[in-house]
Amino acid sequence: MLAVLVIATPVAAQAQPLDQTQPRDGVPAVDDSRAQSVIGHETLEDALAEVGATPAAFRSQSVLADRLADASDDYTARFPEAFAGVQIVGATGQVAVVRDSERSEMLIADARSRGFSVSSAPAPARQLDETAERAQDWADSLPPGQRDGVSAIEVDPSTGDVTVVVEDSATAPAPPADLGAGVRAAGLRPAQGSLGSGAAILDAPDPPNPDPGTLLSNSMVGGTRMYVLSPSRTVANWCSLGFNGIRDGRVVNITVAHCSSFTDQTTGQSVFRPGTVSEDSRSPRLGAFTSAEADEGMDAALITVDPEVRPRFRNSHVLGENALPIALSGTQSPVRGQILCKYGQRTGHTCGSVSGVDSATPGGVRNVTINLCAIAGDSGGVVFSATRAVAVTSLSNAFDRYDQPYPNCEAARTDLALRGTVPTMVGVTVGAISSRFPGLQVGAA
Incomplete structure (x- = not known):
């Protein structure tokens, strides 16, 4: 168990307003009301x-998400070459399938029997997840200053794309070409x-x-x-x-x-x-x-x-x-x-x-x-x-x-x-x- 320092008389700080001086170049003054x-x-x-x-x-989608997650676990094990992922479209669960792959027709039949619709996909989930894991490992290996510029990794089964989402494309490090991942700037910050x-x-x-x-x-x-x-x-x-x-x-x-x-x-x-x-x-x-x-x-x-x-x-x-x-x-x-x-x-x-x-x-x-x-x-x-x-x-x-x-x-x-x-x-x-x-x-x- 971790040792935790317990202070009998807790210490807190009295917040002071930030400097409200108008910065140069017309930049708005910093907002100091982030607790309001x-x-x-x-x-x-x-x-x-x-x-x-x-x-x-909202409630029905929560139930549907659980059903899709359960199906995903099942399909990953039973149809590793055909199963590409799941998503919710409107009120319907959808299963992405790599058609013409091994056992794809069996996967399609099973998905439809569970009330899911089916869409086509270019690559199986295991392949996309392997690429995403390599991209995440690369991001986590970056020095702190560069790592902060990588916001997320995104996987899209419908297109087969794995994308590294960065804060600013001009300053973010480019992922190695052999990762096979694209880059998209989104301006995301803490x-x-x-x-x-x-x-x-x-x-x-x-x-x-x-x-x-x-x-x-x-x-x-x-x-x-x-x-x-x-x-x-x-x-x-x-x-x-x-x-x-x-x-x-x-x-x-x-x-x-x-x-x-x-x-x-x-x-x-x-x-x-x-x-x-x-x-x-x-x-x-x-x-x-x-x-x-x-x-x-x-x-x-x-x-x-x-x-x-x-x-x-x-x-x-x-x-x-x-x-x-x-x-x-x-x-x-x-x-x-x-x-x-x-x-x-x-x-x-x-x-x-x-x-x-x-x-x-x-x-x-x-x-x-x-x-x-x-x-x-x-x-x-x-x-x-x-x-x-x-x-x-x-x-x-x-x-x-x-x-x-x-x-x-x-x-x-x-x-x-x-x-x-x-x-x-x-x-x-x-x-x-x-x-x-x-x-x-x-x-x-």
Whole structure:
């Protein structure tokens, strides 16, 4: 078990406004309000309606995604040369098949017997996943400064393409030609908010001691705002809590590593430093990041919750309608075309369809790309399907031409439309995080 430093009198920082001096060249002043809510939808139903979906369709797609994931596992084993992948098209599950390959007709018949439609594909899933794995290994081998420029790997069974998604094509390293992967720039960046800080010392209240799983009036659930203070106590990030969980008997919160990343004054690069977590700059400490449970390349981390406040995290909930928590039950692997929703402390609920995954088989997905809005401060928050945990928010393209985050989702949609694109985020799947940290249980009820 990891040794965790518990501070009896937690230390927090008093946030100070960022410099509001207008930069040169007409660049907008830096926004210092990344802990302020700019929620556009008070209910999940409203967020779903914006993308033409209903709560019933959201639930049915979650069931369909499970069926496709089960079929994918079966087909990968039984039809390795013919099976190319799965996706959701409208309300239908679709299986991609390499026609004229060994046993392709048997696969087609089986897929149709399960109520799935069939599409043609040029290459089997195993081949696409092998290419994607090589591309991911290449990306993870890059020096930190270059690795940060690679946002995700995407696999498209319908075209047989494996694409390295980069922040900026002009500065990102080009993958080796023998990988057989294309490159696409998407302008995706970490969606956390940073601020300067001073220091203040506060006393912690006596914690309640309810039965495990009891939802308290002050429970900390997925999507709640969190304040991450650097070890030097000179800078902090605003982020969102991810899913609560348990590992090695400890209560943890599953989130992204960059919420505890801070600028190195020598190199100017953002690097992980194990910060402490509280609700805001004047609140007692709740827990801490640790170097042992952080993966910068994956952008995944666990927050170890301090023993005296564990009861507040002993739940499997995320924020829901009018900030009332929704109980989750289990996890799910995302499927291309599926509608997913996220909750972040800045923008609340936003929903959209899965536009990219980095594996042709759902169980192997590490990063999921979703056409929905997440802005600075939403990082680390929860991505879910009906009542299933799917991913935590990592990257977003909701930044203007001056690399400043948009103030809200409406501004992001309007300006990105003029630039020929839509708000998009990348999440790190809970399946991948669980594999990275063996023994992790998603849900702490």
